[in-house]
Amino acid sequence: MSSLENFKELGVHKDLVKGLKELNIITPTAIQKEVIPLLLTTDTDLVGQAQTGTGKTAAYGLPLLHRIDPSQKVVQGLILCPTRELSQQVAKQLFRYTKYTEKIFAEAVFGGPQIDRQINALRRPTHIVVATPGRLIDLVKRKAVDLSHVKTIILDEADEMLSMGFKKELDEILGFLTSAENTWLFSATMPHGIKQIVNQHLSPEAHKIQVSSDVVNKNIDHQYLICEEQDKFHILMQFLRTQKEKRGIVFCRTKAATKKLAKQLQAKNIAADAIHGDLLQKERDKVMRAFKKENLQLLIATDLAARGLDISDLAFVLHYQLPDKDEYYTHRSGRTARAGKKGLSLALCTSAEVKQIRFYEKKLNIGFSQVREV
Structure with a gap:
């Protein structure tokens, strides 16, 4: 070097x-x-x-x-x-x-x-x-x-x-x-x-x-929490309380899941909006402008919709659903901890999905710590 x-x-x-x-x-x-x-x-x-x-x-x-x-x-x-x-x-x-x-x-x-x-x-x-x-x-x-x-x-x-x-x-x-x-x-x-x-x-x-054999940034703290599918929303709400004003992206696998989650969060007065493949470009631009201007705290996104986004100062990435391709985990978690800052990548997973976390550890050469509560 x-x-x-x-x-x-x-x-x-x-x-x-x-x-x-x-x-x-x-x-x-x-x-x-x-x-x-x-x-x-x-x-x-x-x-x-x-x-x-x-x-x-x-x-x-x-x-x-x-x-x-x-x-x-x-x-x-x-x-x-x-x-x-x-x-x-x-x-x-x-x-x-x-x-x-x-x-x-x-x-x-x-x-x-x-x-x-x-x-x-x-x-x-x-x-x-x-x-x-x-x-x-x-x-x-x-x-x-x-x-x-x-x-x-x-x-x-x-x-x-x-x-x-x-x-x-x-x-x-x-x-x-x-x-x-x-x-x-x-x-x-x-x-x-x-x-x-x-x-x-x-x-x-x-x-x-x-640069380094690690595909994933060293400044990211990778965590996972095991829960039932139906408890995820409650856990997300608890997590957001701990984050106060901090901003982040919540990832879902499907367009339907991003839309549903954005609606649920808006109903709880959380400044959140979704980007997914069904949005017209001008609707997507409007959401992205609001997020960049910090009028939104949370962006709910699918893996495809988040492509090419460059947003600085994201404190966390939360995986509401694990991605269906392992390289997507790299791209998702790489949205936080930019320009030398620290960041958090938290995965909410069911007990059946823990093997997926073990797979990421091996394949991507990263360590996850399990958290019992947020």
């Missing part, structure tokens, strides 16, 4: 360091220390494995910004993200980093809103496109975006893109961008499909960087 303690020592340009300082990003995270010096000095393919919330955007974003020539009004960098939220978040971060540099323009494009508006936006000088895979292919087919000058491709949260069914689109995009010099892939987990993408589209000499 590198001993470099600030971004200037990593080789980041002083104008970018100034922008980072203003965002209170002072000390590089483990993945940033490993990745930034390498990507600043070498044309290379890279596979970076690190859990959610470890500062991956700056790890790839800063080296990418170094590689952009602002005087060339062409798209030079492409970042692929699983969701609308993440693509908007990444474009916003890049904009903030470049406050004191020559203007570098990043445009986020994603499914949902009118494609015409995005086509118009891309007519302006654009150096970096941050896109969801499906929308990017639409834009390429309409000849609305020219990717022939792209030198660097980044796949952010590649495992999420895969589990959302984007394998075909990723293969197609990487297939027509053969002139790129660098492909950087970041993923919290490394399922078989990701290994296929790496073998097919990245060079055999690609650097592989994994």
Whole structure:
């Protein structure tokens, strides 16, 4: 592990360091220390494995910004993200980093809103496109975006893109961008499909960087409480009393369960709302705005609906129902304990589900402590 303690020592340009300082990003995270010096000095393919919330955007974003020539009004960098939220978040971060540099323009494009508006936006000088895979292919087919000058491709949260069914689109995009010099892939987990993408589209000499073998953040306290299904709501209410004003996400497996739980909580005057696949995008945006502005204390979410969310300062994640895939536990619990803070991940499980907890301990290399009451 590198001993470099600030971004200037990593080789980041002083104008970018100034922008980072203003965002209170002072000390590089483990993945940033490993990745930034390498990507600043070498044309290379890279596979970076690190859990959610470890500062991956700056790890790839800063080296990418170094590689952009602002005087060339062409798209030079492409970042692929699983969701609308993440693509908007990444474009916003890049904009903030470049406050004191020559203007570098990043445009986020994603499914949902009118494609015409995005086509118009891309007519302006654009150096970096941050896109969801499906929308990017639409834009390429309409000849609305020219990717022939792209030198660097980044796949952010590649495992999420895969589990959302984007394998075909990723293969197609990487297939027509053969002139790129660098492909950087970041993923919290490394399922078989990701290994296929790496073998097919990245060079055999690609650097592989994994920050700690633990996929799950060390600052998270993992707990479980054994109870009957019908007692879960009562236990959740007790737990919320102990948390006072603290904010968190409660996860359910199904849309129906999130809707029902949100209604039950609202009936008890808890500031909670649900996000799930049945919401229209504008309804989802409204809930997310309320949560980010801290008008809501609790977000009730399904695993799919929580994709790509980037919310800081969450004190806890509560698993009202255990996820049906083990990598979802990683993504769920990674919503708390961001940016070096501590967090709590509490699972409410029936006695039959304890074996699932034992499985997570083995598979994800984490320790759970059992609590008798909250």
